[in-house]
Amino acid sequence: AIALFAIQTNSPAGGAGYRVGMRGGGPLTTLVVPQEEDKYPLWKKLWLNVLPQEEPPNVTQHPLIFPWLAPTKTSEKAGNVVTPDNSHPLQAYWGMPRRIELDFTHTVAGICDLCGEHHESLLLQMRSKNYGVQYDSWLHPFSPYRQALKDPSAPWLAFKGQPGGLSYKDWLGLMLNREDKFNKMQPAKVVRAAGQRNNMSLWCFAFDMDNAKARCWYQHRIPLISVSHEEQFLAALNTVLVLASEALSLLRNALKSAKFDCPKEAKMDFSMVDIAFWQETEPAFRALQEALAVDPLRQDTQTRHAVSQWEAELAHYLFHVFDRDALTNPDCPDDILQRQLTARQDLASSYRKHKARKDVLALVE
Structure with a gap:
């Protein structure tokens, strides 16, 4: 049964x-459960x-x-x-x-x-x-939904399981109404009904489907955040998430530049780099999210320090991964070593000058 x-x-x-x-x-289900x-x-x-x-x-x-x-x-x-x-x-x-x-x-x-x-x-x-019941226009109480911004008449689509499961870039759309560059998002009805309850988590689970084949089953527990100034909290975390995504893109480009003479023409599988990035930088993001949930207006010195600390840890992570994955052989030929060091310098310069980084640092000014 x-x-x-x-x-x-x-x-x-x-x-x-x-x-x-x-x-x-393979729809994503999100249930509200007690933290304990x-x-x-x-x-x-x-x-x-x-x-x-x-x-x-x-x-x-x-x-x-x-x-x-x-x-x-x-x-x-x-x-x-x-x-x-x-x-x-x-x-x-x-x-x-x-x-x-x-x-x-x-x-x-x-x-x-x-x-x-x-x-x-x-x-x-x-x-x-075949030709059983065909469902249309349902918003299931247990699923978050997204709608394409480019088409106001587009249907609301339930979130689905993805390779690697959920990462913290997905969390806000599971808890709060928000928009990114492509989609408008709304949480599941049961999450919205939970309102401002304290000490709650989200139990999230789904199959990652490849057409008719279930590739993997994922489940996660993520904190359910309740905030007093939702608009300011969302704006700050959106700024942080933009920098995280852009930093990952810079890291990918730098690794390609270090490994290939013609990186634009080269193909490289970054799936493991992507999954590791979101998993390994999650603890720092959790700490920042908790700090901003308590003080979304960033009036406290400790909150502003948490923002600066997160940005510093992100930068440290980028160069740690680059050095680990690209600078693997100190005895390599000089031309290859020069290519790798140039890629590292470009990564440092691009990250330091990036608008998304400046936007994050502006949160604490």
Whole structure:
């Protein structure tokens, strides 16, 4: 049963007419949980994420909530979609885009592969058919969403699992309404409903999907920040995140310049560099985020020092990684060593003069 629920919830594209889940394939789920999770049973943690309803649904509405209680709304014809307007909001929890039938007529006795228990009637096969329920225009209570800024009529798309999982550059969009250069973002309804509760975290999890294949399962716990001056807090952290992203771009370029005579034409896999960057600079960012959450106007000397300290640690990290990855052989030929040292000098100059760095330092002036 839980396997069927998982495929219906996370359903990726699977060929013509095989519909994706209500939030797309591999959606990101964010649940509000207490920071001291060990003190609470699972049901209490989940109960925090049950949104109040004006009134309980009556029996006649059950087929609109649980799709298996009614004939399947198939989607062979264009426009045959299920939306919040022609269904019930609670169907968000029970979406059923895939048409899967278990075959109970051919069973055998044996040991269950999942639980290891003996049973007289183990299922052997199932049938799958395309053109199941096609969902449209849903905002699932557990997922954050983004909308492309360039098109005001663009649909809201649920965040998805990504290679390497979440990094702190993603955190603000999970907690607060914000914009970046490309998207407008809003947190999940359950996160917005949590409001200014203290001592809470976000439990975030998703599959990283490669078309119809699940590459990895990721889950994270991140702090749920409540602030008194949200606009100033967002502005400061956005400035910090711009510098972090730009610094990573400078590091990539410097590594290419150190390794290749013609770096613009060279191809290099930076996936491990990117993942390591966001993971290894996270502790410093957490400390800065906590300081700004307490004092978003940066009136305290300690807060301003935290900003300066974060920038200094970021710069130290850039040159540490460059030296470790590029200056690997002190006995290399002089022309290669000169190329590497020139790349390092260019990295130092570009970082020192970068507008994003000046913007961060301006936060403490």
